[in-house]
Amino acid sequence: MEQRASRTVATSGVLIAVAVAVAGLLWAKWWPYQAKARGLATTHTWAGSGIFGAGGVHPGDAPSWSAATSFTSAYLQAIWKALVAALLISAALQTLVPRTWLLRVLNRRRPVSAAVAGGLAATPSMMCACCSAPVAVTLRRSGVPTAAVVAYWLGNPLLNPAVLVFLAFVAPWQWTLTRLVIGAAVVVGGSVLVARLTDRRVPEEVAEPQPAADEAPSVRRYLGALLRLTVTLVPEYLVVVMLIGAFRGWLFPLGGGLRSGLLVVVVAAIVGTLMVIPTGGEIPIVQGLVLAGLSLGAAGALLITLPAVSLPGVAMVGRTFGWRVTAATAAVVVAGGLAGAALLPVLGV
Structure with a gap:
């Protein structure tokens, strides 16, 4: 009888968490x-730049307060709903879903x-990398293995x-194929590589308290x-976004005199990994x-x-993931960018 009551309580928590996630993501x-x-299917054109x-900043422009605030304002207008949804979902996973249920879904014997x-x-x-970060942090603190958490974090945007x-x-179509093929390789293969290079147990001081199976x-x-x-x-997330906005003229030099050659590919792979954009924001930029x-x-x-x-995103997950895992994940993304740089010209346009 007690076991049945405990299972009922746990199930109710999971169902509430699912309802929170569905409502948040629907909105x-x-x-x-x-x-x-539906609009793009009709126009086949991405509206906006x-x-x-944002704010009239061009490659090479010096840092300024105006550059910081205009970028942060434009970015927050694009992502605030997703960030709110991510925080609501993360809190639901942390307080409503027993750890054993999360591990049953995401814990596997093999990293692949x-x-x-x-x-x-x-x-x-x-979600974008930043908005998915709170959920990834909660999953990691719940004991979900490195490969699954990194794949979740990278899989959201890629x-x-x-x-x-x-x-x-x-x-x-070559753009879509490149994104799908290389993205899948980074999400699965890259996450496995990160896990094999860095895997270890989540420190006890990092682990979040999870609800017991019989805790209402x-x-x-x-x-x-x-x-x-x-x-x-x-x-800390907003501070880093503002810094990127302020220095974006220097951090993102592409579009000035730097357009072709091996150097521009390396710069694109590294700088692209550091910059922050809303979901789909890479389309008008590229x-x-x-x-x-x-x-x-x-x-x-x-x-x-x-x-x-x-x-x-790195600032949000770094302490929980550990800086070895975070740095290895960033390195895998840079390598994926170089792979994308090799594949797209082969496919042609």
Whole structure:
């Protein structure tokens, strides 16, 4: 009888968490994206310019307060709903879902299977690297293995089905194929590599308390977890976003005199990994740069590196993942960018 009651309580918590996730994603992602996809299917044109030009900033421009605030404002307008949804979902996973249930879904004997599970779990949420970071942090603190957590974090931006549809509507098919093939290789293969190089148990001081199987859902615990996540993750995230906005003229030099050659590919792979963009923000950026003469190799690198990781995302996950895992993940993304730079010119346009 007690076991049945415990299972009922745990199931109710899981169902509430699922309801929170579905409602949040429907509001922040699924409904807006289906509307955008329908519009792109008609126009086959991406409206608006890349976010790095917000406030009239150009490559090479000196850092300024205006550059910081204009970029941060444009970025937050694009992602605030997704960030709110991510915090709500993360708090739900932390306080409503028993750890054993999470591990049952994402813990696998082999790193490859764990990475596949993490990548598949990422596809419905369709978040950028920063917005998926709170959920990835909670998963890691719950004891989910490295391969699955890294695959979840990378899979959100790289395997986002909405972005793949957007690319198919507004860009050459070679772009979509490059993103899908290299993105899948980075999410699965890269996550396995990161796990093999860095894997170790989650430190006890990092692990978050999870609800016991017989612990009834509590609004107070949920709100407390939500507050802790907001206070510990959001301020540093906003500071790094503002710094990137202020220095973007120097950090993102592509589009000036740097357009072709091996150097531009390397710069695209590295700088793209550091920059932060909203979901789908790489599309107008790469389109604009290609029209301005950027090489296909650099475009292929940016298609992979711009959406994945980012400095603000690194700041949010670094303490929980550990800096070895975080650095290895960033290195895998740079390598994926170089692979994209090799593949796209071969496919041609």
